[in-house]
Amino acid sequence: MMREKWSSSLGFILASIGSAVGLGNIWRFPYIVGLNGGGAFLIPYLIAVFLCGLPLMVLEFAMGRNSKNSVVATLSTIRKRFRFAGFFLVFVMGMILSYYLVITSWVLAYSLFFISGVTISFSAFTGSYYPLLFFLISGIMSFVVVRAGVRRGIEKLSKFLVPVLFGMLCILVVFSLSLPGAMRGIEFYLTPDFSKLFNPFVWTAAFGQAFFSLSVGVGIMLTYGSYMGEERIVKNAAIITVADLLVAILSGLVIFPIVFSFGLDPAAGVKLAFVTLPPIFQQMSFGSFWGAVFFLLLFLAALTSSISMLEVPVATLIDSYGFKRKNATMIVSLIVILIGLPSALSYTTLQLELFGRPLLDLKDFAFGTVGIIASGLVLSIIAGWFLDPGIIFKEIKGGRRIQKLFLIIIRFFIPLILFINLIARVIKPD
Numbered sequence: 001m002m003r004e005k006w007s008s009s010l011g012f013i014l015a016s017i018g019s020a021v022g023l024g025n026i027w028r029f030p031y032i033v034g035l036n037g038g039g040a041f042l043i044p045y046l047i048a049v050f051l052c053g054l055p056l057m058v059l060e061f062a063m064g065r066n067s068k069n070s071v072v073a074t075l076s077t078i079r080k081r082f083r084f085a086g087f088f089l090v091f092v093m094g095m096i097l098s099y100y101l102v103i104t105s106w107v108l109a110y111s112l113f114f115i116s117g118v119t120i121s122f123s124a125f126t127g128s129y130y131p132l133l134f135f136l137i138s139g140i141m142s143f144v145v146v147r148a149g150v151r152r153g154i155e156k157l158s159k160f161l162v163p164v165l166f167g168m169l170c171i172l173v174v175f176s177l178s179l180p181g182a183m184r185g186i187e188f189y190l191t192p193d194f195s196k197l198f199n200p201f202v203w204t205a206a207f208g209q210a211f212f213s214l215s216v217g218v219g220i221m222l223t224y225g226s227y228m229g230e231e232r233i234v235k236n237a238a239i240i241t242v243a244d245l246l247v248a249i250l251s252g253l254v255i256f257p258i259v260f261s262f263g264l265d266p267a268a269g270v271k272l273a274f275v276t277l278p279p280i281f282q283q284m285s286f287g288s289f290w291g292a293v294f295f296l297l298l299f300l301a302a303l304t305s306s307i308s309m310l311e312v313p314v315a316t317l318i319d320s321y322g323f324k325r326k327n328a329t330m331i332v333s334l335i336v337i338l339i340g341l342p343s344a345l346s347y348t349t350l351q352l353e354l355f356g357r358p359l360l361d362l363k364d365f366a367f368g369t370v371g372i373i374a375s376g377l378v379l380s381i382i383a384g385w386f387l388d389p390g391i392i393f394k395e396i397k398g399g400r401r402i403q404k405l406f407l408i409i410i411r412f413f414i415p416l417i418l419f420i421n422l423i424a425r426v427i428k429p430d
């Protein structure tokens with residue numbers, strides 16, 4: 001059977017933006033900024049995005065388009081034993097998806113609550129059977145899209161949802177900025193406190209967030225790259241990176257004015273979206289409307305990211321083991337739902353915990369924070385040191401200077417930075 005391809009450059013770009021823009025931008029980025037000193041965080045973040053995230057995205061697209069194959073097959077053609085590295089990437093990604101889908105289901109539930117005018121606290125929500133129900137619904141939605149295929153599923157949905165998402169975000173920014181006291185939020189967000197830059201953990205947080213946000217290091221962009229035609233890799237990767245950055249920065253412009261206008265704690269952390277914000281929306285005039293727009297935005301962003309994660313193991317079963325797409329999608333979805341169930345239940349009355357922490361938080365730390373850095377490290381070492389650089393140069397084109405610089409970044413800079421990051425995470429798990 002012919003391997004699928006994106007139908008157009010625009011489709012490919014929007015699908016990749018759909019993958020990159022997710023909970024990481026709208027929900028995670030503002031609170032990481034809040035925890036790491038506000039405006040000053042933007043400096044290490046920009047460096048992390050352009051010096052590490054963007055080159056890794058270019059690398060993944062180049063490797064994918066060159067091999068036209070899954071992550072596992074791409075790595076095992078470099079050396080047979082790197083097959084295991086491929087499995088490691090797919091494993092980390094599958095584990096991220098298994099809890100990411102849980103949060104996706106929460107935002108789906110919250111948007112429906114706001115639309116239907118139901119008020120429910122986070123503890124009442126997690127104490128009910130709703131988390132389980134919505135977890136299954138979100139799993140089935142991702143399954144349906146990925147099963148429909150690269151063009152008819154992923155690309156079609158992204159072409160529609162990504163522009164809608166940008167529109168909704170812009171409307172929310174205008175609304176937020178019009179709140180009384182919004183300017184204090186903007187000041188907190190954009191005024192840099194340079195003393196924070198001496199704290200190395202602010203830097204490691206920036207690199208971790210950049211990877212998470214850009215969906216790099218776990219084989220998603222490699223898989224999306226494998227469906228590319230003759231598009232220009234560097235230019236497209238730059239467009240995707242800037243779009244992702246823009247959404248993160250705009251999300252801060254939505255969150256911080258609300259936080260300051262209602263006298264909340266900007267460093268409220270993970271709970272910000274689900275515990276702190278919903279009662280605030282209920283106090284506002286037309287709050288149900290704004291709450292619904294906010295959570296719907298989060299849901300659409302999360303859905304287009306979840307499908308990109310699901311596509312990685314599905315592509316592996318199709319390309320490396322000859323499965324039909326519909327069977328591959330069914331098997332992978334069932335496994336992800338089964339693995340995700342305990343984290344879906346970790347905040348319910350069952351309180352599934354390990355080492356005194358909810359399972360979901362533990363998975364976010366082990367895979368979304370440490371695992372993604374470890375897999376990015378493995379990928380950059382294999383690509384930098386074992387893959388013929390000529391292959392990458394052929395894909396990315398550009399002059400000799402650019403090629404040389406790119407090789408230095410992939411061989412030395414990214415592995416070094418990621419290694420330091422890994423050590424820092426072990427010393428100071430957060």
Ligand code: PFF
Binds near residue numbers: 213220
């Ligand atoms: N980049 C997306 C986000 O920011 O939410 C989704 C994502 C993909 C998160 C891959 C983490 C990941 F490893």
